[in-house]
Amino acid sequence: MRTFSFAKHTTALALSLLAFCLIAPSLQAQPKIATIDLKKVFDGFYKTKECDTLLQASGADADKVLANMLEEHKKKQQEYNKLIESANDQAVSADEREKRRKSGETKLAELKEIEQSVMQFRRQAETNIMEQKQRMRENILKLIQDVINSKASAGNFTFVFDRSALAFFQTPVLLYTNGQNDLTEEVIRQLNSTAPPGFFTSDKDKEEKPLAAPPKAAEKEEKPSLAPSKATKKK
Numbered sequence: 604m605r606t607f608s609f610a611k612h613t614t615a616l617a618l619s620l621l622a623f624c625l626i627a628p629s630l631q632a633q634p635k636i637a638t639i640d641l642k643k644v645f646d647g648f649y650k651t652k653e654c655d656t657l658l659q660a661s662g663a664d665a666d667k668v669l670a671n672m673l674e675e676h677k678k679k680q681q682e683y684n685k686l687i688e689s690a691n692d693q694a695v696s697a698d699e700r701e702k703r704r705k706s707g708e709t710k711l712a713e714l715k716e717i718e719q720s721v722m723q724f725r726r727q728a729e730t731n732i733m734e735q736k737q738r739m740r741e742n743i744l745k746l747i748q749d750v751i752n753s754k755a756s757a758g759n760f761t762f763v764f765d766r767s768a769l770a771f772f773q774t775p776v777l778l779y780t781n782g783q784n785d786l787t788e789e790v791i792r793q794l795n796s797t798a799p800p801g802f803f804t805s806d807k808d809k810e811e812k813p814l815a816a817p818p819k820a821a822e823k824e825e826k827p828s829l830a831p832s833k834a835t836k837k838k
Contacts, residue, residue, distance in 0.1 A: 634761040637754075637784040638777065642767040644747055647791045649798040654739040661735060665728040672724065676717045683710040750790050760784070 645651055686707035690700050755763050763786065768776040795803075 635759055635784075637758065637760040637763045637786050638766045638780050639751060639763055639785065639790060640767045640787045641747070641765040643787055644790050644794070645743065648743060648747065648794045649802050650743055650746065650794075652802075654736075654743065658732065658736055658739070661732055665724075665732070669721065669724060669728070672717065672721050676714065676721065679710060679714050679717060683707060683714060686710055747790065747794065750793050751786065754786050754789060754793075758784070758786075 686703050689695075690703040690707055692700065695703075751763055754760075764777050764780075766775070766777045766780055766785075770776050
């Protein structure tokens, strides 16, 4: 009578699994890794420069509007100061002084209205420019990602690491690379292959800059000096 040996079959199964584990890695394709300096690609892309120009133009337009508003405030401030001064002139009648005082109150209300408009415009300009910048940035990164994907697929790369990336403590994520399989220059060339003729001619000697920050009209941390009692004080 033939008997079933559990131990014997278990040992055979274990040996088979061990053999498979030893052979399996050789059957799998080895990872092929590439690197890229994403910051350099972003800064070197001609569309980044185009977007930077558009942002600067938006900022300049906001600056002009803000300057006109502040000039209007300055004029109203001067008119208010004159009215307050004349309202205290004892050479005129009490009725006239009261009339001037009321005119001063009206002018003060106009000043406060301009102040509110200035603050509201400043906040809205900053928001608009930041949103515009974010949209442009996302579109640019999408175009870059598409080219990276194409290059990675054509080169059969398993991973592409950004060698410009930083970890939480501002230390490099990629601690070492021998420089092989770096796609940076290839990606930049392909991205800029559609640049308008002569686009880089005037900028070839200039240092490349990243996408612009919001212009000064939207960047100022301090509020304008709009208090009625101080706006026209001069040293």
